[in-house]
Amino acid sequence: MDGSLLDQTQHERLALVDVNNFYVSCERVFDPSLRGRPVVVLSNNDGCVVSRSQEAKDLGIKTGQPWFKLEPFAPRWGLVARSSNYELYGDLSSRVMEVLGRHGLWQEVYSIDESFVGVAGTPDELLQLARRIRQDVLRYVGVPVCVGVAPTKTQAKLANHIAKARAELEGVCSFDSLAEADLWRLQERLPVTGLWGVGRKSGEKLVAEGIETIADLRRADAAKVRKRHSVVLERTVRELNGVNCLPPTAEKADRAQVMYSRSFSSPVSTLAELDEVMNLYTQRAAARLSAQGMLAKVLTVSAGTSRFSGEASFPSRSVALPEPTADPVLLTRYAVSALRSVVVPGTPYVRAGVMLSGLGRDLDHGGREQLELFSLDGGEDAVPDGAGPGSGAAPARAADLSGLLASVKGRFGHAAIGLGRGGFAEEPEWSMKREFRSKRFTTEWDELPIAKA
Numbered sequence: 001m002d003g004s005l006l007d008q009t010q011h012e013r014l015a016l017v018d019v020n021n022f023y024v025s026c027e028r029v030f031d032p033s034l035r036g037r038p039v040v041v042l043s044n045n046d047g048c049v050v051s052r053s054q055e056a057k058d059l060g061i062k063t064g065q066p067w068f069k070l071e072p073f074a075p076r077w078g079l080v081a082r083s084s085n086y087e088l089y090g091d092l093s094s095r096v097m098e099v100l101g102r103h104g105l106w107q108e109v110y111s112i113d114e115s116f117v118g119v120a121g122t123p124d125e126l127l128q129l130a131r132r133i134r135q136d137v138l139r140y141v142g143v144p145v146c147v148g149v150a151p152t153k154t155q156a157k158l159a160n161h162i163a164k165a166r167a168e169l170e171g172v173c174s175f176d177s178l179a180e181a182d183l184w185r186l187q188e189r190l191p192v193t194g195l196w197g198v199g200r201k202s203g204e205k206l207v208a209e210g211i212e213t214i215a216d217l218r219r220a221d222a223a224k225v226r227k228r229h230s231v232v233l234e235r236t237v238r239e240l241n242g243v244n245c246l247p248p249t250a251e252k253a254d255r256a257q258v259m260y261s262r263s264f265s266s267p268v269s270t271l272a273e274l275d276e277v278m279n280l281y282t283q284r285a286a287a288r289l290s291a292q293g294m295l296a297k298v299l300t301v302s303a304g305t306s307r308f309s310g311e312a313s314f315p316s317r318s319v320a321l322p323e324p325t326a327d328p329v330l331l332t333r334y335a336v337s338a339l340r341s342v343v344v345p346g347t348p349y350v351r352a353g354v355m356l357s358g359l360g361r362d363l364d365h366g367g368r369e370q371l372e373l374f375s376l377d378g379g380e381d382a383v384p385d386g387a388g389p390g391s392g393a394a395p396a397r398a399a400d401l402s403g404l405l406a407s408v409k410g411r412f413g414h415a416a417i418g419l420g421r422g423g424f425a426e427e428p429e430w431s432m433k434r435e436f437r438s439k440r441f442t443t444e445w446d447e448l449p450i451a452k453a
Contacts, residue, residue: 013156034053046435157196
């Protein structure tokens with residue numbers, strides 16, 4: 001190999017690390033029998049394919065295909081389906097990101113299965129580091145990753161794609177270890193429509209202009225691209241030529257909101273059932289909020305019927321909280337009352353959700369007084385007196401209850417205790433259908449894997 005990219009001086013680079021077929025890979029960690037078999041992971045209520053193993057891709061299965069159309073062929077193909085196991089995927093994602101953070105100067109988590117990591121070294125050192133990252137994630141978490149190393153984010157994304165596409169690279173591609181001529185040849189073969197930063201409509205316009213490959217876009221005049229298309233596409237052109245236009249963020253900004261939203265396995269139409277939904281969903285949203293050390297200022301509830309029903313309905317209501325809080329007792333009471341005020345009993349709702357927004361850091365863990373639960377004089381956004389769970393108790397008792405909930409969940413897990421429906425171990429009848437869900441091996445005490453000598 002030759003070219004200017006091969007000098008052995010120190011460089012600061014970006015590594016884009018991406019877990020291969022993330023949901024399927026998570027399923028295989030605790031079920032080795034799935035390795036080498038076609039596996040698909042399904043969306044909410046076991047509707048459509050959202051993740052595929054390479055073996056499933058080789059069968060021609062596409063993302064978004066409905067499971068009911070694939071199910072008749074599953075025995076013949078040896079196809080295995082798994083319901084979405086969000087608890088397992090979220091936990092393994094956190095473990096992957098923790099391992100990646102050990103290897104970088106900085107880290108920017110891009111999605112549940114992708115992260116940019118700042119790295120530095122000579123071309124040889126960078127290549128060895130990329131291989132070590134891949135080995136460590138497989139060793140400590142059990143999922144396979146591909147690593148692309150390059151001077152810019154766009155190039156790192158491209159390097160990661162090349163690492164996946166070329167088996168001889170064994171999951172690692174560093175632009176500093178490629179000759180310039182080889183890099184150009186690769187870019188001549190790759191369509192511009194598959195490049196990160198090029199949307200579907202932009203890709204169609206580029207192809208119509210004769211810019212069909214990534215190499216074509218790299219040669220394009222950045223200023224003209226901005227004039228004809230957008231500043232985003234101009235940055236992509238410059239990034240392809242090694243100009244860093246998307247600086248790394250060492251620490252992502254706090255989330256603007258926390259949401260818990262699910263579809264039901266069967267329609268919910270009574271106020272009692274909707275109370276159960278809000279009770280359970282709000283506690284889970286509050287648990288996520290507390291885990292992030294955040295407080296919410298606004299609570300929004302929503303519900304929805306099927307879009308194919310005769311009279312589609314999507315009621316929602318936002319409530320301004322009197323003070324920022326993460327108290328599950330207070331949030332649950334507000335959520336139940338707010339949803340009751342906008343839904344119509346007898347209407348077949350198929351989904352509901354809770355969103356907590358206006359987030360800020362909780363700077364006083366444990367020392368903060370719980371909000372007054374029964375003086376909710378908040379004007380038009382106030383919750384009606386006596387509505388929601390917990391009515392009739394004293395504020396001090398509610399504060400004690402919140403502390404007890406946090407203490408028990410912290411010791412025994414979030415499923416150990418809860419308010420109302422949230423305190424039952426069994427799932428309610430309307431729960432999201434997950435017929436093929438594997439065990440939540442890392443987040444539930446009674447589902448921990450058993451090792452036998």
